[in-house]
Amino acid sequence: MALTENDALTAVPEAELAEVQADLTAARGSALADVPADVLAQTLGQYLRASWQRIRSGDSGILPVLLGLALVAIVFEVITPENAYLRPSNLIYIFGLSTVYMVLAMAETVVLLLGEIDLSIGAVALMGGAIAFKLVQHPKPDLPWWLAILISLVCCGLIGTLQGTLVSRLKIPSFVVTLGGYLLFTGILIIILGGADGFVSVSSTIPNQAVIFNLVQGDIDQTVSWVGLAVLIVIAGAVMWLRNAARRRSGLVAPPASLVAIRIVLLAVVGVVVVFICSQTFTPGVPEVIPIVLAILLLWTMGLQRTRFGRYIYAIGGNPEAARRAGVNLALVRTAAFALCSVTAGFGGILLGSFFFGQYSTNTADPGQVVLYAVAAAVIGGTSLFGGRGKAIHGVLGGLLIGGIAYGVSLLQLGQLSTPLTYILPGAVLLLAVLVDVLSRRGARTGSVSRV
């Protein structure tokens, strides 16, 4: 009797122990599996195989939107009259047209990463642009251009802080807060412009205003463009190479050296192609807007991928409760994200006015339309609506796709059909992008929340 009791007592812990050990190994196995294989790759071949595997398992990254861009380029080049779509001057115009969508989509991405939404950025962007334009008006107030832009961005930052506070501290759904913000700032925009017929413009002949006028319309001198490109490639290449070398020296996981070299060469080739295309136009030189958008992209990519703030944003978007238990100050990060989103949007608004040859009126753009296109651009680019998945580059590529379609349709000279198609095509692309996303992630272990 006593013996059996003893046996039972010892037997149970042993079984439990075995179970625990089995669990441990399982956890270790799954932890290994969770690290993308391409991160662990030591040679170029391994890396390519791992990337291919990742794409096949549903995590396709920016591949779909790149394919979409290629498809749009080829289709429109073939079907437009005189095959005019890919002419250098048209390509530059498409970039200018897409600027507002690219910048606003980057702004929206930050909020989408949190699992929130900001419907007010269209109105905030237009308001920011109108403020900056108003402040450089000639007799009065005639502020220097940098001060005008600074004040406009500070205003947008305050708006974002206010909305973020309502969302994160009062816990009002971001949808409601920013819907109210959209109406509110649309009204304030009209007041700033001076009524429904209001109008404000900057001229390219007044030096102070010309700086703002040239943000999108201006070109960088041909020689300066080439020199700048060379300097950029050298600096970027050196930073990438040295960082990887440092990682490898410290024994950290790092991509193979051949891969880094290929990336640098690719970067240089793309840069040379862009500058070359820009030199083939009627007014040769790289438009200022290209380095500006690249700078915003770089800032957001570094901010999201390399800082603690960025990691917190992904953590909150992935699982807010887990982030809170890990000690993340949810309210602070959320408020900051809304503030930075509004600042980025405000700068996008200034660029929008510059794209329209320095004109700003209530008819410049419909704030509701702009925000819907910005969300569409972010999602088409590959950012998830459920939070925790997405990058700044997605916004840029998605914005380019939307601008590319819009311009392509306008080239087709379809008469009455051209207006409807500028709505239908982005809508269809958006639905297709999400459908591909949903289908490719079906049954995927990781990623967005499972939905009943």
Next chain:
Amino acid sequence: MSEATSVETAPETPASEVAAVAEMPPAILARTLGDYVRGSVARVRGGDSGVLPVLLGLIVVAVAFQIANGKFLSPQNLVNLFEQSSIYMLLAMAEIFALLLGEIDLSVGLVMALSAVITAELVQPSGSNLPWWAAILVALLICCAIGAIQGTMVARLKMPSFIVTLGGLLVLEGVAIIVLGGTLVGIGNSQFNNEVVIYNIYLGHFSPLLSWIFLAVVAVLAGGAVWAADARRRRSGLVAPPASVTALKILVAAVAGVVVVAVCNVNRAHVGTINGLPYIIPIVGVVLVAWTILLQRTRFGRYVYAIGGNPEAARRAGVELRRVRTWGFVLASLTAGIAGVLFASWQVTLTTNIIKDANSYVLLAVAAAVIGGTSLFGGRGKTIHGVLGGLVIGGIYNGLYLIGVSAEWIDIAVALVLLSAGTIDVLSRRGAQGRV
């Protein structure tokens, strides 16, 4: 051993009974009028304020604008106000189907525009020249098909409703412009009977005598139905409000009806005579009653609330999620389509710009539903919220316009009302749901 278990389980039954009793709203269990009033007060103080905030909001709007401009509460303006609000009301009632499911439908504004364009095009004598009822039927069927497509994408393909309806609204905007064909389509108050019927939906009205007869018939039928239903519940021994409460409800509704008809029968024309109950009041009323019965009294309605409250629990209880969700989107689009017929009648001439503007109505529809008291998180809300919220938004637009405020300030006012409604909603329900 068996004795011990019975002792252990015995106290559990009363405890769970107590809990069940405690969860029942006291207003439902009331036996007398006094009990009922006390129960209602307790429920409001407990945070479940229902339509009370929006009613208070309506009173504030009415008092404020009456002080600012003595014309606000004049019979002429009240009819005008209701006419202006009717589109917001119908769109908010449409949006509530999506909101109750915990989804969102951003396309209702453009479904409305498409329905308006289709109706207007089909009754053109130079075009297909369909009878007015056939034109409306075709428009509503197309709207249902749009809802079915969007609902299927949400329910079966599990695409987020936000994106499906965002893409949907972009596509519909284009489709509506294609259907429009040229630059504009108009509905004239002309010799063509089919156009005149559509034209009269918004501006038409009963004669004063017919208005009273209509009210009497509705009051007798509705009062009789309510009284009979409560009496049957009481006879069957089910929980039912006391007879005095039922009588009081019928009386209040009848008095409200008399006031409405009396207000509508005042001459509201600057020149000549326009008096009588506008058709849109019964139109909005029919939609309200139909959707209220559907949501409150049918199995489908219970399933909608169950899914909105907890989809996983509803699924485990055997609810066919995909079918109910798809139907929710169909009903939202159908209601938006009804709004579209009214929209065509209101605008008279439809242009590309009007189609583009229709997009902004969706935000006001969501605002109306939320202001009325419908939750954005699903499972909480009623059709009447859309009507009351729509009336608040219409009242603000109308009142600010009366006192000569320009459109941008009206947008700002609506925004502030929406933000305060959201804040009140969140603050009053604090602790009810945990959000990190």
